Amino acid sequence: MLAIGDKVVYPMHGAGVIEAIEKHEVFGQLQDYYILTMPYGGMRVMIPMKNVENIGLREVIDEVGISKVVDILRATSVQETASWNKRFNLNLTKIKTGSIYEVAEVVRNLILQDNAKKLSAGERRLLETARKIMVSELVLACGKDLGSIEEWIDELMQENTPGN
Template sequence: MFKIGDKVVYPMHGAGIIEAIEEKEVLGETRQYYILRLPVGDMKVMIPISNCEDVGLRQVIDNDGVQRVFHILREQSTSMSDNWNRRYRANLEKIKSGNIYEVAEVVRNLVKRDKEKGLSSGERKMLENARQILISELVLATELGEDKTKSMLEGVFA
């Protein structure tokens, strides 16, 4: 169980800080919820405490994790299917996993593919989504702020 002030990652949405734990009635059922503030995009999310394991809520990575993310971003891209649909589904599964290292792989692979061959509009949207998820966790893990984190990320691909 998490507590107020914990930095956590909500897969497919990004990282945030638990601001409160509240009991709310939704659809006639009273449950306890984490109230999560996502700094990137300034969004608030309610997550039922009983569903945390199912949705993959987890702690934000530590400094070693940050180093590993940047190592992954600098590596060669992994081979991807030439079939757009297969590639899209494989990347979507990685993003849905909530695993920051897999999200970093998606960002790296799509950025490199964009430079080589360009991206379809669907993959471009996926890249932006994966980049936002990655940035949101790195912002909380490094405490450098969104602009500095974005600059660091862009510096890897420059």
């Protein structure tokens, strides 16, 4: 069971810290909710405790997980250059899994794709979403601020750019 102070990931939204457990009445029923505060913009999210397993709420990665994310970002892209809408759907499916490793692959592949050939507007928004999800988890996993993590990811991806 999760507790106040735990660092968790809410798929498609990113990582946050459980700030409280509160009872709220919704549709005439009293339910317990985890109240999460997210690092991006300090947004607060209410998650029904009874739905935690269904929505894929999980704990933030550890040191081993951080190293695995770094390895993924440093690896070369393995995504074939299908049409942008096929890539978009493939990448969206990966993001929805809630796995930071899948999200890191999406970030890496889209950044490398953007460096080779500019992304469509839809793919650019998808990259922004994936990057925010990944950064939010790394902020909590590494215990660093948002700017430091974003700069670190930029440096990793700069190293991964062909010709560097």
